[in-house]
Amino acid sequence: MKKSLFILFALLGLSLPAAAYDEGFEYKKVTPSQPTTSESKIEVVELFWYGCPHCYDFEPSLSKWTENKPDNVEFIRIPAVFRQNWMPHARAYYTAEALGVLDKTHKAFFDAVHKEKQPLQTEKAIGDFFVKQGVKRDEFKRVWNSFVVQARLKRAVSMTKRYGITGVPAMVVNGKYRTGGPAANINSPAASKQEQHENVLKVVDWLVSREAAAKAGK
Structure with a gap:
């Protein structure tokens, strides 16, 4: 999968993000995939609960990410x-x-x-x-x-x-893929809280880039 993705990015003249992640580890497929709110943009959904301390800790990093998110991303929150x-x-x-x-x-x-x-x-x-x-x-x-x-x-x-999803906070990209703290940090067991949050958003960024490439290749 990684090789074919690299070829696709090369053909499109795009740069593959530095890290590549594995389905079933850092992220999982949503089965069946779910409809999104926009056909022209990549939808990113956060599922959260106000009573969740992990969601509270994640919020500053997520807010910073939303302020700098790519123009092709439609961000939505859903209270789980x-x-x-x-x-x-x-x-x-x-x-x-x-x-x-x-x-x-x-x-x-x-x-x-x-x-x-x-x-x-x-x-x-x-x-x-x-x-x-x-x-x-x-x-x-x-x-x-x-x-x-x-x-x-x-x-x-x-x-x-x-x-x-089985817990929060959880991130869903384009109705197709989900990730969260435990999955995104499966290879970083000693990461700090801040690093764990950043790792989740790195996986999200990679999935967004992957979806953008797929849309461009249609």
């Missing part, structure tokens, strides 16, 4: 829902998205859970958080219980299963 008690945090994410305040609340919600140790599990507690972020309570209540948020929650539950 493995259990019922993950649902309030997923609903909070989609409520913020529907209200247009996600840029303001995303990091703040992570900090509230992990730094301030707030048990943001009930509508009341999460509503209080949103009010502190400048959202009117009646607007919060209207969106929290809206059809739009409910539909997005339903999709999040479905995609958590369909991507075949």
